[in-house]
Amino acid sequence: MIELPGLARSIPETALQDVPCGLCGSAARETKFTDGPFSVVTCSDCGLTYVTPRLADGALIDEVYNEGYWSSSAAKDRGYTDYRSDAPLYLRTYRKRLSVIRRHFARPGRVLDVGCAAGYFLSVMQSEGWDVTGLEPSDAIRPQAAERIGAQNVRAGLLGQVDLPKGHYDLITFWDVIEHIPDVVGALKVAREHLAPGGKLLIETQNVDSRAAAMLGKAWQHYKHAEHIYHFNPKTLGRVMDEAGFQVLENTPRLGGKYVSLGFVVERSQRLHPALSFVLSPLKLVAKSAVYVNLFDEMIVVAEPAS
Numbered sequence: 001m002i003e004l005p006g007l008a009r010s011i012p013e014t015a016l017q018d019v020p021c022g023l024c025g026s027a028a029r030e031t032k033f034t035d036g037p038f039s040v041v042t043c044s045d046c047g048l049t050y051v052t053p054r055l056a057d058g059a060l061i062d063e064v065y066n067e068g069y070w071s072s073s074a075a076k077d078r079g080y081t082d083y084r085s086d087a088p089l090y091l092r093t094y095r096k097r098l099s100v101i102r103r104h105f106a107r108p109g110r111v112l113d114v115g116c117a118a119g120y121f122l123s124v125m126q127s128e129g130w131d132v133t134g135l136e137p138s139d140a141i142r143p144q145a146a147e148r149i150g151a152q153n154v155r156a157g158l159l160g161q162v163d164l165p166k167g168h169y170d171l172i173t174f175w176d177v178i179e180h181i182p183d184v185v186g187a188l189k190v191a192r193e194h195l196a197p198g199g200k201l202l203i204e205t206q207n208v209d210s211r212a213a214a215m216l217g218k219a220w221q222h223y224k225h226a227e228h229i230y231h232f233n234p235k236t237l238g239r240v241m242d243e244a245g246f247q248v249l250e251n252t253p254r255l256g257g258k259y260v261s262l263g264f265v266v267e268r269s270q271r272l273h274p275a276l277s278f279v280l281s282p283l284k285l286v287a288k289s290a291v292y293v294n295l296f297d298e299m300i301v302v303a304e305p306a307s
């Protein structure tokens with residue numbers, strides 16, 4: 001048995017599997033760094049950065065995305081500190097991101113959000129007049145979405161396993177989701193089948209070639225090895241889209257920021273340096289105040305099926 005950072009219980013070593021590149025299948029790679037049992041590597045053939053070994057698919061769902069994921073005492077390694085009580089911050093973040101949607105859609109339509117978590121994005125879309133459907137495999141968070149956007153609008157499971165109408169949705173979104181999906185090209189191909197004519201795909205994921213990633217090194221907040229199994233850059237994400245049959249319309253770090261509490265800023269600064277968190281500790285007095293932080297280390301991609 002081995003213990004992994006952030007996981008509540010130790011897991012058998014057989015739950016970890018060495019994997020080749022999830023994009024081109026090559027086993028040739030260069031190691032960026034090693035952290036416990038995990039290595040963050042870059043494929044020598046296609047340039048994809050990925051984690052190996054990683055948890056086998058079944059263990060990913062069972063051990064990572066359970067109750068502790070959404071209310072984690074070790075959120076720098078796994079999950080969120082308190083996903084529920086941060087609702088106002090998430091709602092504000094998604095309201096700001098509406099400008100991307102409005103740029104591409106003159107009027108509301110049907111949206112499918114893959115990995116909808118507590119339904120924050122969809123509740124913002126609902127208030128804009130969109131017909132919303134959320135897909136969420138985690139039993140621990142799905143009831144929150146049902147409560148927020150209506151139980152009839154939330155489905156349990158993974159894309160491809162749930163019976164959803166084909167050629168139906170004007171917009172399909174993956175917010176902070178594709179970096180968790182083992183067969184990402186396969187998932188996006190399925191998404192394409194569910195898009196209505198003229199429909200679009202929106203993806204947000206972290207950019208491993210960003211300046212923040214380079215400056216922060218191993219301390220970059222997106223290195224969470226049990227769950228973030230891929231780290232894309234514009235080139236590798238472009239290849240994913242190409243193989244899934246999409247053409248990219250735009251890829252921008254604008255609006256990739258988030259409203260966070262000052263308490264969160266203090267907590268995460270501990271990861272960089274204990275002294276920094278001491279310097280910032282007076283901010284704990286106003287821990288509930290919100291600030292908008294954009295490190296320009298996310299990519300928001302809008303794409304449409306290639307003709």
Ligand SMILES: [Zn+2]
Pocket residue numbers: 021022023024025026043044045046047048
């Ligand atoms: Zn590769």
